[in-house]
Amino acid sequence: MVTAFGRYLWLHSNNRLIYKTWNLKRLHLHSASVINKEMALRQHGLQIFQAAINAVLPQNMMKKNISIEGDRLMIQNQCFPVHKNVSLVGFGKAVLGMAAVMEEILGDHLLQGAISIPLGIQRILCEAGKEDMLLKPNTKIQAMEGARHNLPDENALKAANTIRHLVEGLAADDLLFVLISGGGSALLPAPIPPITLEEKQYVTKQLAAKGATIQELNTVRKMLSVLKGGGLARAAYPAQVVSLIMSDIIGDNLEFIASGPTVLNLQSKDDCHKILSKYNLLLSMPESVKEVLSQSSMKVDKEEIQTFAHVCNFIVGSNAVALEEAKHKSESLGYNTYVLSTAVSGDVRTVAKLYSLLIRYAYSVLAAASSKYVHVSKLKDEILQMVVNLELPDFQLDGCLKLLEEAQSSKKSICLLAGGETTVQLQGKGKGGRNQELALHVALELHSAKSKFPQDLLTKHEVIFLTAGTDGQDGPTEAAGAFAYCELVDKAFAEGLNTEDFVNNNDSFTFFNKFNNGMDQIVTGLTNTNVMDVQAIIIQYNEI
Template sequence: MASSFRRYLWLCSNHQLISKNWQPKRLLVSASVLSREMSLKQKGLEIFQTAINTVSPQNIIKNNISVEGERLLIQNQSFPVHKNVHLAGFGKAVMGMAAAVEQILGDHLVQGVISVPLGIQKVLRLAGKEDMLLRPQTKIQAMEGAQHNLPDENALKAANCIRNLAEELTENDLLLVLISGGGSALLPAPIPPITLEEKQYLTKQLASKGATIQELNTVRKSLSLLKGGGLARAAYPAQVVSLILSDIIGDNLEFIASGPTVPNLQSKEDSCKILSKYHLLSSMPKSVKEVLSQPSTRMDQKETQDFAHVFNFIVGSNAIALEEAKCKSESLGYKSSILSTGVSGDVRLVARLYSLLIRYVCSVLAAHSSRCVQATSLKDEMLQVIGNLELPDFRLDSCLELLENMLSSGKPICLLAGGETTVQLQGRGKGGRNQEMALRVALELHQAKSKIPQDPLTKPEIIFLSGGTDGQDGPSEAAGAFAYTELVEKAFREGLNVEDFLNNNDSFTFYSKFNKGADLIMTGLTSTNVMDVQAIIIQSKET
């Protein structure tokens, strides 16, 4: 933890990381939205959709950049431009970002290449999102690839085009780089003799064994020409300015799309340790072993040691999305708090944490005192789980403050959190981490309620949701799902055994069959990505 923090401080001081200081605009809420006729599930959807809208490509660009004459203004920085801007981009949100940037830059934009998900232009067109598409007379070449979010030949062609564009720039040029979630898969440039297929194989193996995104990107950087600062080095001596939509816990620039405009602080030895951790060293392709055995090349001190030609701006993140979701929940009448923007770890343990939290809140409300025996026991168990998950920023105290306010004011509460969990694959079903999270929370609540006939869970109205802000949870077309205390019991009555579906990692199939799919969160492709959002809403049944 200390080492990671030192790395972050080093990045801030040496690579001109520009912090996000502006406050998101508050949304106006009509009286109809505040109506008590809205169901708890509808309110949850409103809160989740607000989080997504806040970090939509158009909003993050319009809120962060502008052009005044021959000055490009980004947050609190200014860059001279005079028909010398070249653009490169890669990620799920980049199509919409590029469309907004092109409109703002006008004639200052010379050319551009973006690598975007396969089929995204057709999807956006069918969805009526014409504002996220490039203009007919565009100077930007959009190249689609990375089917199923995996690097492929089309993404490799796009990466080569971006590399060629960068290498042709001079000191009089400015390279504007657009980066968002999914960028790693859309910018594959394996170091020879590694082939794309070999890199795909290794990535799949790591993902299937539950490797974190940080671990995946550490390995990717060691095997890539463009990741780990490779793109910035290729563009030298041009000015490089990156607009980044973060899909990484802690917004660490090293790991967002594998850090193409940030020096690589991990070594090849770090990659070997990760492969060893997941027992993959012996099964690595020969080419990967060859590259990892080579000594790390050091950057030329004169050219790019300090990356002085690079400015990185975070324009969207999970924290920004949750702040606006909090405002939305408060406009709906809830006392609200953000517990964490860094929830990570095995989905089973995280689901356990959320179920304990729900039970704790209900126990305190039932006893009108946080000192009741059951609440104290639940709190102790929560603290243990938080420690096991290594979530030092999990603000449990803010939940306690909300409870005191709820007891005195009678207002319902909304607890928000975000991050990205991992799933240990043990079955061959169809699902995603958010749907599995929701289903596991529902099972935990059901099991707790079954043990105690007069359990406090039976008194208030409770809803839990977990959804991916990109609108795609794993290989399914759902963004996530809802959970509530009666879900498992109702499923049994429909002949559906929740545990069987979970054992097969088949949460999407379960939710599709149960309740006619009404508990799935279906947003469609959002063209943004700031990881996942969870919300717990608890109110009295009379509210």
């Protein structure tokens, strides 16, 4: 756990954000009022982020969607009879909490279970006093930890083999619950022989380094895996399979959540070849991978489709649910709030330009009465073009404009929310994650555009940008995300830190760890949930 002075720490014991005492003598801030304003914005941002996470905690989502009366289990108005014939498997960052709820709901109907969960999650929750997220002492569910830093490892492979062995032993009168959440791909690695775990890891790392989307990564993973791409459901046949899914995929496409272990794979090895060719990786693949991809793939026929008639998939949590609760929290704090999109994706550099334009756009609307800063139409056209380029079909700019116009007359503060998952193209050897990298790029974009903000308007408004992962783990780091704002680059330079150097080395974690006593880095610890990322633009109106 990162412990740099001034850092925020999420305490699971009471689901509140506790702020470490700030040593104001060490902070180079201009006045007490500035300190209070910055503290308030960060506090509000973190409270909004916390609300998003709370909305999709396993115990909240599961109990909202599932109930039992006698031997009738109801899931989203669909009934499943249970007669002490239930087995349970699961894999993902939210699965421990999901399993704890299912264990409570099913009672004696549950016969056996096996779950693959992140390394250290049980200890973290135990130390935080979160007993409601832990299995019972006399549990029938075997919990196996692995996938350090969200990467497949030998422990995760052993867990996958245990899960495979369990489901292969089921019969037609058995009922299998499959719990799936973000991080499930790394926690269920079972490569097709002769591919080794290391070789599959190599393929995944090469694609990620090239900036491949999660959909592209999962397309390749499925073709190299025994259990992904419907493999788990086939292994469990003829048992009834019911999957309960926390989505970490834009659009909630079941094929791509944890690489679709209970969903019929409609993609082909030709799709795999196209993705590897797109990133110039086809020739550099291990020979075992080339061998598997060269084998003729089975076509999806009527018999294969019929085989999946024993499967029911339910989404019980998503980014949209998290953002809706974040919106309610933001409004309760006095902000005019709007959800822009639940599908923000693309390279962090491009997405950072979008958010910088949005902040400039918000300022231009708020300053529309000023002849010095009327560029609303031009900025709107730039944003719309960028939305098209990024292929964000649900982006709601018109609703944002209406909200900003209302804020201009009412002088109320505003909060613009969005969610999704960005990608990073690696070019350095630093330590970071997509959210911290996005925050750094937003800071650089705002710094470049600073001259275009009229000083009188900057005086009237405080702005801060937040981006963080709902799982609490931004890449292979201990942070969830970070804040950005107009003055960040200048303040960093005053501390002897060149922001561009850290960006060029993909070293965002190190930057935020060093900068501003760590106050702009968001550290939550593992949250035991995962529905992608949350972003917020908070613009607070200051009484002059």
